[in-house]
Amino acid sequence: MAAQLEKVFNVEAGAYTTAGEASTTIKRTLKQLGASREVLRRVSVACYEVELNLVIHSMGGTLTLLVDPEKVTLISKDVGPGIPDIDKAMTEGFSTANEEARTLGFGAGMGLPNMKRNATDFDIQSEVGVGTTITMTFALE
Amino acid sequence: MIGEAAVGGGRRIATREEEEKTQMTIREVMEYVDGKVLIGEDRLDDRVDTACGSDLMSDVLAFVKEKAVLITGLINPHVVRTSEMLDITCIVFARGKIPTDEILEMADEVGITVISTPLTTYTACGELYIHGLPGSKRRKKAEDQ
Numbered sequence: 528m529a530a531q532l533e534k535v536f537n538v539e540a541g542a543y544t545t546a547g548e549a550s551t552t553i554k555r556t557l558k559q560l561g562a563s564r565e566v567l568r569r570v571s572v573a574c575y576e577v578e579l580n581l582v583i584h585s586m587g588g589t590l591t592l593l594v595d596p597e598k599v600t601l602i603s604k605d606v607g608p609g610i611p612d613i614d615k616a617m618t619e620g621f622s623t624a625n626e627e628a629r630t631l632g633f634g635a636g637m638g639l640p641n642m643k644r645n646a647t648d649f650d651i652q653s654e655v656g657v658g659t660t661i662t663m664t665f666a667l668e
Numbered sequence: 669m670i671g672e673a674a675v676g677g678g679r680r681i682a683t684r685e686e687e688e689k690t691q692m693t694i695r696e697v698m699e700y701v702d703g704k705v706l707i708g709e710d711r712l713d714d715r716v717d718t719a720c721g722s723d724l725m726s727d728v729l730a731f732v733k734e735k736a737v738l739i740t741g742l743i744n745p746h747v748v749r750t751s752e753m754l755d756i757t758c759i760v761f762a763r764g765k766i767p768t769d770e771i772l773e774m775a776d777e778v779g780i781t782v783i784s785t786p787l788t789t790y791t792a793c794g795e796l797y798i799h800g801l802p803g804s805k806r807r808k809k810a811e812d813q
Contacts, residue, residue, distance in 0.1 A: 544745075546746070546749075547746065547749040547753075550749075550753060551749065551752065554752070554753065564734065564755070567755075568734060568753075568754065568755060571752075571753040571754070572729055572753055572754065574753075575729065575749070575750070575753045576729060631725070631744055631746050632723060632724055632725035632726065632728075632742050632744070632746060632747070632750075633725055633726050633746070634726065635724050635726030635727060636726070637726040637727060637729065637730040638726065640730075641729055641730045644730075
């Protein structure tokens with residue numbers, strides 16, 4: 528998987544019907560580039576979780592895919608509302624998801640810990656009133 | 669052992685080595701849950717290694733490994749999308765639920781076989797388990813890694 532690639536996807540707040548479409552495209556792109564099954568699965572799960580978070584929790588944002596010979600990088604950047612307590616948000620089972628998300632089978636408070644588990648490196652920066660940026664890398668070797 | 673007693677019927681729990689070798693075809697899954705195939709008749713001889721029963725896609729995303737069958741009572745397009753992300757090869761909709769054509773088309777497009785069973789989620793999982801299909805292994809917590 529040697530290609531150098533950058534793709535940016537806009538993710539709309541509250542767009543439950545189309546949530547996951549960026550992740551589907553990213554998975555197919557990486558498959559075409561020849562990523563291994565293990566890398567594909569890890570990136571796909573983390574990507575879907577972060578895309579759902581943008582739809583459920585944010586006021587809208589972007590999902591960026593970067594591919595270089597050593598790694599896949601996913602960057603989720605939103606325009607708010609920001610997370611007041613990141614430690615709490617990283618705790619399994621803690622959730623502030625609304626009823627609509629829960630009806631669809633999400634919002635169980637597993638998203639952020641599951642991203643961290645699947646990524647090689649995971650970083651989250653957040654400021655209330657400004658926004659949240661999550662950067663995940665996935666080693667290809 | 670409580671697990672053995674609960675499974676009962678003189679059947680014993682498979683050892684870890686046996687579990688790793690255990691596989692089941694989607695056709696066998698369909699037969700054991702008394703189900704009918706809605707999409708993917710040509711994929712009935714594909715094999716599954718493990719199973720998960722849940723209506724909570726958050727948990728499915730956190731626990732399931734590839735080549736699994738998902739038994740669920742939840743019907744919406746995100747069940748298919750979650751399955752696609754995890755390479756789940758077969759979805760069994762419990763309690764006789766039939767998904768919409770849109771959901772079936774999504775599943776067909778990504779090669780997921782869809783089965784409908786009249787059984788409840790609990791009973792469908794039980795039937796697959798006693799016939800030798802193991803559940804997902806426990807996993808480490810994120811903070812342990």
